[in-house]
Amino acid sequence: MAPTHDPQLLKGVLSLLLLRLLDERESYGYEVVQRLRELGLTDISEGSVYPALARLEREGRVAARLVSSRSGPARKYYRPTAAGAQALAEGTESWLSLAAVVHPVLVRHPSAPPISAEDT
Amino acid sequence: MATSQTVLDRLRLERAVWTMDTRLQDLPRRSRINKRRELRDNLRLAAADVGARQAVRQLGDLRILAADYLAAEYGERTRRPSWSAAALTILGVEAVMTLLVHTGRAAFHAGITATNPQATGTYHWTGIPYLISDETFTYVHGTHTSVGGAWTPLVYVIMLGGAVVTGRLWRLHAAWRRQRRQRTLGATEDAAGGGA
Numbered sequence: 001m002a003p004t005h006d007p008q009l010l011k012g013v014l015s016l017l018l019l020r021l022l023d024e025r026e027s028y029g030y031e032v033v034q035r036l037r038e039l040g041l042t043d044i045s046e047g048s049v050y051p052a053l054a055r056l057e058r059e060g061r062v063a064a065r066l067v068s069s070r071s072g073p074a075r076k077y078y079r080p081t082a083a084g085a086q087a088l089a090e091g092t093e094s095w096l097s098l099a100a101v102v103h104p105v106l107v108r109h110p111s112a113p114p115i116s117a118e119d120t
Numbered sequence: 121m122a123t124s125q126t127v128l129d130r131l132r133l134e135r136a137v138w139t140m141d142t143r144l145q146d147l148p149r150r151s152r153i154n155k156r157r158e159l160r161d162n163l164r165l166a167a168a169d170v171g172a173r174q175a176v177r178q179l180g181d182l183r184i185l186a187a188d189y190l191a192a193e194y195g196e197r198t199r200r201p202s203w204s205a206a207a208l209t210i211l212g213v214e215a216v217m218t219l220l221v222h223t224g225r226a227a228f229h230a231g232i233t234a235t236n237p238q239a240t241g242t243y244h245w246t247g248i249p250y251l252i253s254d255e256t257f258t259y260v261h262g263t264h265t266s267v268g269g270a271w272t273p274l275v276y277v278i279m280l281g282g283a284v285v286t287g288r289l290w291r292l293h294a295a296w297r298r299q300r301r302q303r304t305l306g307a308t309e310d311a312a313g314g315g316a
Contacts, residue, residue, distance in 0.1 A: 030162040046162065047180030051188030054155070058192055069161075076158050 004043050014052050015061075016095060017041075019080050019088040022062060026079035029053055053078055061087050125164075129172035133163045136176045143186035145204040147193055155189060206287025213279040217271055221252055225269065228257065238262045250274050 021027065021035050033049050056062040061084035066074035080088060125133075137160045144152045166175035179185055194200040228245045239259040247254045247269060255269035284290065 028162070029158060030165040033162075033166075045180045046166065046178050047182075047185040047188070050159065050162065051185065051192045054189055055192035072164060073157060073161060075161055076154075 005041060007048070010041070010044065011048070013095065014048065015056060016088065016091040018049070018052055018056060019061065019084050019091070022078050023080050023085065023088055026077045028075045028077050032078075056084065059083075125167055125172060129167060132172040132176055133160065133167060136163060136179060136182065139182050140186055140189075143183065144189060146190060146200060146202050151193060201289050201291045202287045204287075206283040206289060209282040209286045210279055213275070213282060217251070217275055220248060221269060221271075224248060224252065225255070225266070228255075229264065232257065232259065232264075233262055236262075239264075245269070 017036065018032060021032060027035065029050050030046070032053065033044065033046050036044050036049065053062065057064055057078070060081055062078045063081050064076050064078050067077050069075045137156055140159060141152060141156050144155060147155070163172075163175050163179070166178060169175075170178070190200065224245070224247070228243075232239050232243055238261050240261055241259055243257045243259065245255045245257060245268075251272055251274065253268055253270050253272055255266050257264045257266045
């Protein structure tokens with residue numbers, strides 16, 4: 001069974017993931033969803049990605065351009081702006097810093113029973 | 121796997137698109153149209169992969185999606201205007217005024233023809249104070265033509281003022297300022313990025 005991810009945790013890093021993916025290659029909405037699923041976020045819904053893209057566009061972190069498509073109307077491709085690239089760099093640094101603290105705590109083996117507040 | 125779309129599939133997608141559109145009435149028209157087109161395109165692509173039913177299901181709750189789109193446009197805590205409330209107010213005032221004018225004229229006409237079904241001559245209706253101007257009815261053997269009976273400027277003030285109040289349209293000013301600031305910021309950063 002595919003792993004599920006906490007929507008709240010995912011929401012916190014979704015913008016960062018989107019900026020990273022778009023920084024690698026400009027994409028349209030559904031393509032971004034597919035790329036996220038290929039990365040392992042199989043339970044991510046389009047309904048969370050599309051508004052997140054709209055939000056990034058409103059914030060000026062991604063720019064959109066219409067590219068004509070053979071299969072239908074023009075398709076909207078997104079790519080990061082300079083502000084988006086800066087937000088990506090800062091967000092990545094912040095995430096790595098947080099993960100460096102959180103990860104060792106979460107994976108360490110509990111060698112001793114927890115100390116209650118009354119014992120101290 | 122690409123799947124072919126039947127008429128029913130297309131109807132399913134269109135239903136989702138237009139349901140979303142009705143929930144996005146408070147967005148500026150251009151933004152709403154852009155989102156509608158983008159959503160339709162994405163849905164078609166998803167439907168080609170997983171089928172129309174699943175494509176719509178993968179969107180999740182359309183109410184939440186619409187709320188997220190609105191939050192994306194106006195910000196989470198930003199108070200936003202309501203175009204639908206403004207439009208309803210205008211329609212409401214128009215409906216009430218139309219009813220008033222129709223009822224007033226009908227009552228006046230009934231009064232004239234009740235006393236004399238074959239009335240001939242000119243009759244003056246004073247209208248409704250502050251709302252409907254006076255009207256002159258010219259009768260010839262019980263049938264009439266009329267001049268006047270227009271809405272006063274106050275009605276238009278009520279209509280537009282009501283739309284501004286109920287639609288909280290003054291919030292547009294803050295939204296426009298925010299958009300202009302973001303555009304300026306984006307242009308400056310792009311220029312700086314291009315120059316670097």
